[in-house]
Amino acid sequence: MRLSFLERLYKQPGPFASVYLDTSRDTAVEDPDAAVELRWRHLRDALTFEGADEDSITAVARTVGCDVDVPGTHGQAVFTAHGRLVLLDELPAPPPRDTAHYGSLPDTMPLIVQHAPGIAYLALQVRYGGRHSTDATGTVRIDAEAGVWPLTKVTQGHHLHEEVPVADWLHAAEVIGRELEGHARRVNTEAVIVAGDVWARGILVNRLPAALRGQVITVEGVGESQPGRALMEERLESLFSGRMAAHDRALLDAFLAQKARDGASDEGLPAAVSALQRGRVKALFLNDHPESTLRLWVGPDPGQLALTEQELRSYGVQDVREERADAALTRALVGTRAELVVVPEQQLQLRGGVGVLLRYADPAPHG
Incomplete structure (x- = not known):
């Protein structure tokens, strides 16, 4: 995962107030806005206890809960410094628990984890209720969205909505296929999820550019999507659960090859710190x-x-100070333009919980 979305955060001098808060409103709570305000009040007390300045706390207060138009369960990550909002990010899911931290480095790891796996995808839903004949009456409707999972849950992707007469579908599908290729290219799609009527979707899939056809995963039925949420969200959740983005998987394969060659010398916190010190x-x-x-x-x-x-x-x-290891590692990664891959422990247990893929190997000693 590239961490460029954090670069503007580290361009600011600390200290930072870092706040993670559940801001879901379609819950069973009678007054969800009051519930959000109550949760924020507890976090405000925590920031005050940690020594946060009043201006930075006020900057958080002005931002918390501003996502009233985001439906479904979700959260917010808010970062302020010296009385200014530095970064605001909508979280695809509520944080495991509401937290607030004040320190010289921002607490970014919970935000990074919510950005994973970062799979670029194209979702297509094709609806047609008539007979499978070009002479049939009625229309074929296609809804499409290109985005990055799971961020598309709370951040709109690239959308396409078309409705064409059934008699025109054979020709229109080819035109729409080329348009979809443009949407897919914008996010560098690695998976194309297609649902809906078997006849209509089959025609569309067969007219997609070859590169997209090779990425197609078909799912049965047509699900109802909540306005403002990702198209086919539940299906995407099940398809992408436990999956890594192709780019991250390639990095992990390269690390495993390096490990097979060099042993475990590039695992553990000391190895990571040493390699980051040298860029x-x-x-x-x-x-x-x-x-x-x-x-x-x-x-x-x-x-x-x-x-x-x-x-x-x-x-x-x-000027030295002690910080959480993950906060220090993240700042070093962003500053050196290195990438971060969050690896589920059940997939690969790293010694000391950390490993590094090197940009270049140490020169061989002269014999």
Whole structure:
């Protein structure tokens, strides 16, 4: 996963207020707005306790709950610094628990986890209720959406809505296929999910450009989608559950090949810190452990991180402080344009919960 969406966050000097909050409104609660306000009040107290300045707290308060038009269950991630909103992101699902943190580095890992797996897709739904004949009356309706899962749950993708007479469907399907290719290209699609009437969808699939046809997954029936939510959301949820994006899978395969060649020398927190200090990391692999208490020492620059205060000071860094390990690692990744892949532990258990794919190997020693 590329972390470019976090770059503007790290361009700001800290300290940061980082807030994750469930802002769902279609719940069984009688007054959901009051419930959101109550949850925020608890987090506000937590920020005050951690020493957050009043201006940064006020900036969060102005933002929390502004997503009134987002239907379904979801949440917000809000980051402020020095009284200004730095980053706001809608969460596809409510956070496991509401949290607030104030510190020199933003708490970004819960946001990153919600962006995963980041699968680019094209969803197509084709409806037709008549007889399967070009002489039949009625129309064929196609609804399509190109987006990135799971962000499309709360962020609109590229949409297409067409309704054509059945008699024109053979020709129209070819034209629509070319239009869909443009939508797919915008997000670099890796999966095309097609649902609906067997006859009508078959004609459309056969007229899709060859590159898209090779990515087609057909599902039965036509589901009802909630306005403002991802098209075919429930089907996408089941199809993409436990799946990695193709790009991340390729990085993981490269890491496994590196591991087979070099052993476990590129696993563990010390190996990751050493490689990040030298700007050698192409991708970092992480088993997400939100309960982890691991800490690292950091300086003002992204590459200034170490396992101990003494090590960092030995490099001539004077302004040092201790931070959560995942916060320090993320800042270093963004600062060095490296990528992050969150790996489910049941898929691969990394030694120390972390591994690195290197940009280049150490030069072989001269014999």
